[in-house]
Amino acid sequence: MSVRSRRGKRGPQDKNGAPEKSEPVLQKGHSHEKDLQRVQEVTTKRILLRVTFIVLTLGIVALLSGRGDQSGLTTFVKQDETVQKRILDVPCSKDYKKYEHFEGCTPRRCGRGVMDGLVTQNEAAQLLRIAKRGLALGGSNGGASILDLHSGALSKGDSFINLYQMMKSNKDRSVFSEDDFSLYRRVKNRIRSAIAEEFGIQQDRLHLTHPTFFSRMTTRAAKTVHDEYWHPHIDKETYGSFDYTSLLYLTDYSRDFTGGRFVFVDKEANSTVEPRTGRVSFFTSGSENLHFVEKVASGTRFAITVSFSCDPKHAIADPHLKS
Numbered sequence: 596m597s598v599r600s601r602r603g604k605r606g607p608q609d610k611n612g613a614p615e616k617s618e619p620v621l622q623k624g625h626s627h628e629k630d631l632q633r634v635q636e637v638t639t640k641r642i643l644l645r646v647t648f649i650v651l652t653l654g655i656v657a658l659l660s661g662r663g664d665q666s667g668l669t670t671f672v673k674q675d676e677t678v679q680k681r682i683l684d685v686p687c688s689k690d691y692k693k694y695e696h697f698e699g700c701t702p703r704r705c706g707r708g709v710m711d712g713l714v715t716q717n718e719a720a721q722l723l724r725i726a727k728r729g730l731a732l733g734g735s736n737g738g739a740s741i742l743d744l745h746s747g748a749l750s751k752g753d754s755f756i757n758l759y760q761m762m763k764s765n766k767d768r769s770v771f772s773e774d775d776f777s778l779y780r781r782v783k784n785r786i787r788s789a790i791a792e793e794f795g796i797q798q799d800r801l802h803l804t805h806p807t808f809f810s811r812m813t814t815r816a817a818k819t820v821h822d823e824y825w826h827p828h829i830d831k832e833t834y835g836s837f838d839y840t841s842l843l844y845l846t847d848y849s850r851d852f853t854g855g856r857f858v859f860v861d862k863e864a865n866s867t868v869e870p871r872t873g874r875v876s877f878f879t880s881g882s883e884n885l886h887f888v889e890k891v892a893s894g895t896r897f898a899i900t901v902s903f904s905c906d907p908k909h910a911i912a913d914p915h916l917k918s
């Protein structure tokens with residue numbers, strides 16, 4: 596609105612018809628220029644006030660939404676870096692007190708680690724072929740499918756089938772070879788040694804446990820709770836037997852899929868591990884390592900969850916060719 600148009604308009608009046616004080620008006624005895632100057636000053640002040648208010652409001656909104664992002668995420672390991680070993684010690688949660696203690700195995704030191712050199716690119720590529728071959732025989736209707744080489748559990752539709760039973764009734768033994776199983780065992784043993792060394796425990800007291808499985812995650816909408824991998828969870832509570840969790844990634848974040856980063860939920864700032872082919876991520880399974888996987892936004896993500904227990908009752912045998 597121009598100064599001129601404001602001048603031409605009468606402001607609010609008191610009961611005598613005199614203008615109220617707050618409105619800039621022409622006063623008798625003032626020169627025309629002075630009146631004009633005053634009206635300009637008041638108008639400028641008002642505009643400045645309004646601009647200041649708008650800027651402050653936008654600033655607060657930006658600050659609040661920005662804080663959400665920042666406290667939201669830091670990166671523990673990026674996809675495009677190669678780490679020989681990155682370890683972060685985290686104080687063990689008090690939960691361990693409520694579980695049975697297994698000397699030489701139950702975590703006394705807790706934390707997380709990532710190693711890129713433990714599994715070769717060739718080994719990861721062969722494991723990916725095994726995962727694809729097995730999962731091709733089933734597959735969830737929703738976005739998450741699993742294949743457990745130990746039990747034979749395989750996602751199919753809205754539930755699971757047993758791949759080994761299916762192979763038996765089809766008299767089909769060609770899906771996996773003894774080489775596949777021996778590679779799986781070798782890689783599992785290497786991961787177990789690395790965990791034992793990092794946490795200062797005895798590897799023969801660390802037992803492979805159920806469930807240990809290949810996973811395939813896609814952008815498909817969830818059809819059952821088994822498809823909802825993005826909820827924050829504590830492995831020790833979700834799976835019961837876990838004391839140490841490890842993950843072996845078979846595809847690359849940002850190349851094979853987007854979204855799908857692994858996220859540790861921490862007080863200060865959440866922290867991500869970006870999947871990279873052959874990358875092993877491991878951590879103690881208590882509430883010091885609350886975590887989730889982001890929803891996959893594009894592409895397909897493959898990984899293996901290899902889990903270990905200190906409790907011999909929860910030990911499972913290595914997978915082998917079923918006869």
Ligand SMILES: O=C(O)CCC(=O)C(=O)O
Pocket residue numbers: 810830842857886887888898900
């Ligand atoms: O695949 C991952 O990165 C994590 C999966 C996971 O949290 C789990 O299997 O419990």
Ligand SMILES: [Fe+2]
Pocket residue numbers: 828829830886
């Ligand atoms: Fe988990």
